[in-house]
Amino acid sequence: MLPAYFWKRIPPRWQPALLRLGLNWFPAYRATGARLIEVSRDLKRIVVRLPLQRNTRNGAGTLFGGSLYSATDPIYTLLLYANLGPGYIVWDKSAAIRYRKPGREALTAEFLISEADIASVRADVARNGACDRTFTTCFRDAAGVVHTEVDKTVYVACKQHYKSRRPAQ
Template sequence: MFASLRSRLYRLGFNCVPAYRGTGGRVTYVAPDWQEIRVKLPLSWRTRNYVGTIFGGSIYAAVDPFYMMMLLKTLGDVYVVWDKEADIRFKKPGQETLYARFRLSDEELEAIRAELAVEGTESIDRHYTVDLVDANGTVHATVRKTIYISTDETKKV
């Protein structure tokens, strides 16, 4: 129960931070193990652009920090995690609320740990993709993030 309460507090925290709040996006779910996060981005006066659809900057900003945050929380303190690169592909104008779902599997986390455990490997780049979809599942935009991950030699036991 404590983990569940903690994840709800993180969700509320995300939604109260002015930098994230300004995107128009709202975190609707944070899994207690940080392996899933869900976000919604409504079309509103705050996110509407000149032609009446969701502003592309809001679409990107609403999904920007999550893979980095999820990896920081799930891998632990002995890893350094940074956003390195991003690419967004707009496929259809957002004329209604859009939703994004971020997931990390146990296999992905183990693959990262194993890759960084190889002698001579100082860092790796991992690529993650998230779709922004409407209520019917139609993809409106796809964001691809490149995340830099390394071990922090000063924190190794």
């Protein structure tokens, strides 16, 4: 994600395209083989496509589990940060992945946060200073069959709370 001082200078209508292009060309994300194919105007929905190709294939000829996981890694963090704003710290905390069926073709995953999710996070952070939130997404094939489920736990805190809990340096 771009630094807050830079991000807020970008016109809102450019932000989805910039996020999509920026992450697709960011070397660490590009190496996963996944690509953002859609980013909603309100930055509450992202669709990711992970093709079966030489660098995403495992020894059995199916999608590598590490590619499936790494394709999901930054997405919920970016969605929350974009919607909460610069007064919050957002970190990935943990993940769990359940393989339902081997991926023998390109798979897509839809990442979605609602206004209710954002309001709930803001309320919990206002009350406690920080909170954890778990989001679930699924990788599906073209027919809509679920191949993989991923649970991502994200840590969110207000900056003051986060700074007060860090050890002095």
